[in-house]
Amino acid sequence: MAHQKYTQIYTILKQRIESGAYQVGQLLPSENTLIVEFSCSRNTVRRAISELVRDGYVQTHQGRGVCNIFQPIEQASYTMGTIESFRETARRTGQNSGTRVISFERCRADDAIAALTGFAVGTELFRLGRIHDLNQRPIIYNLSYLRVDCMPDLTAEIASGSLYRYLEEELGMVIVTSKRMITVERATEQDEKWIDMGEYNCMAVLTNQVYNSQGVMFEYTQSRHHPSIFRFQDNAVRRAGE
Amino acid sequence: MAHQKYTQIYTILKQRIESGAYQVGQLLPSENTLIVEFSCSRNTVRRAISELVRDGYVQTHQGRGVCNIFQPIEQASYTMGTIESFRETARRTGQNSGTRVISFERCRADDAIAALTGFAVGTELFRLGRIHDLNQRPIIYNLSYLRVDCMPDLTAEIASGSLYRYLEEELGMVIVTSKRMITVERATEQDEKWIDMGEYNCMAVLTNQVYNSQGVMFEYTQSRHHPSIFRFQDNAVRRAGE
DNA sequence: GCCGATTTGTCCGTATGTATC
């Protein structure tokens, strides 16, 4: 893709910033200057800039200009605001990765599962346990509940590959939104059975509720990460109304 | 504030959604309908909607409409996209909170500090250590480095109150952007000296680089939380270009 | 499968307000 004008401008400006074209604290060219350079409308430039703000590259200041705040320290480790699978992360960072299915069964949401996941009581679910290996070392223990009616033909074999590739390419399902929560929990017996915890006795727990294009939550996943490989980054922008 | 039209529309629509006016999966009124209702332009409606998307209330679908995905179930979990602040946690759980300064000194960034914080070597800094108590129990160990030239008159006394209130109200500094990172680390001797860790041997570490309106990073803070009280939430939206 | 109506996505141009210098 990247066929839209604002995406092209966003990409060009981002590259300039990352390549060090502007010092930290320096102002970028004004909107009017960029309008001339890219021969486009003001809205298009502004949209590109607003995405740079969202991604933490620049700040805007009314009456002053657009200010570079990018520091090449340790960027690009874990892009936030997007949904990225374990496999994508591994590929991007150039490491070996593997996924093993350790349990796969059908169940029905009882009170406990409903309270945990947010699925309604009685919903038919697949319960899927997986281990992710990074460089042959077990690193993430993954427990998912998946709506049967969204993927009736799911098998353990399919789940051992990329679940998202199957859902998107085979079923044509479009994943749009996900709600995430990060907590830190004591490692359970189950964790220690599968993950080599070393001297750590806690897990970084990423809880994920994923919605498809119909607006229905079809997946609940708890990813229990070994602390040493867990990192989460984002940028917070001050909003309009305080 | 909230004087802008798009903010008003955003607030009204959000209230309708939260009050259960639309079922989960149901479409909101079309943009044209909203234009008539609020007698405004299409862009204004679209901007309000895009903020609802950002906050995880709705999804948009070209050719179909705007779909409600808000579930009141997890409303109990508070503000989104933010880390529940220490004070908020205390208020929510109805507990006492307090802040103690345990160290306050001036220093200059050496290689180690520069590598840790991102400040240039040689920058004059305040080094501020604080403990947050919840119900008289120490819960968060807080280590901050602050640029002296941004707040030359800072004292330990001021730091024992709300640092941000001082910076914003007294110095007129506007905080715009902050880059955050969440990791999980082994508790250090320093941690255990100050925090009652119980059976946990890890800390939830929130690293924060805060920028003012000049685009200069004026604060680096490492907040080391007791795992039992740490929680982070946000929404991820699939972007345009893959 | 096609067509047309509806709906959101992108892009343009313009005007006015407000903060900074």
Place this chain on the structure above:
DNA sequence: CGATACATACGGACAAATCGG
């Protein structure tokens, strides 16, 4: 004070996706 720069808001045009007939 004027010039510059970003923020908000309006209006219009066309593209792309969806849905019903």
